[in-house]
Amino acid sequence: MRSTMAVAAVLTLAGAAVGTAAPAAAQPVLHQVRYTVTADAPFYADIYYRDTxxxxxSDYSHNPYIFSPKAEADIAPDRPWVLETRLADPNLWAMVLVQSGESPEIATPMLRCELAVDGTVVKTDSGSRGALCSIRNW
Known part of the structure; x- marks a missing residue:
């Protein structure tokens, strides 16, 4: 009888421990991020962006290029470069940079970028040699 009560007590404690296990860590909310890059005239541009x-x-600071891939794109007013991704913290990590990547002697059209988060445009920029769209001040 005594051993039956001991087994019952152990089973009760084991059941209670299983019932009080810590819940799994919640997954972060991912935000829809959309980068759009264009130019006032046809132009071949270098575009750096963050999609992860x-x-x-410290992972970023040791090798930022892993987290900022480069695309080479032929852009124009009617041919934008567009990338959509999902980020947990776009205020910290969302970024797109377009630059001419050409010799200073080549005339560059006005380059433009736009950064939208969850369907709302949060940053735009333009420039004759490049443009940076980022919520965070780098």
């Missing part, structure tokens, strides 16, 4: 987030800032 590092686990820690």
């Amino acid at each position: 987030e590092p686990a820690t800032f």
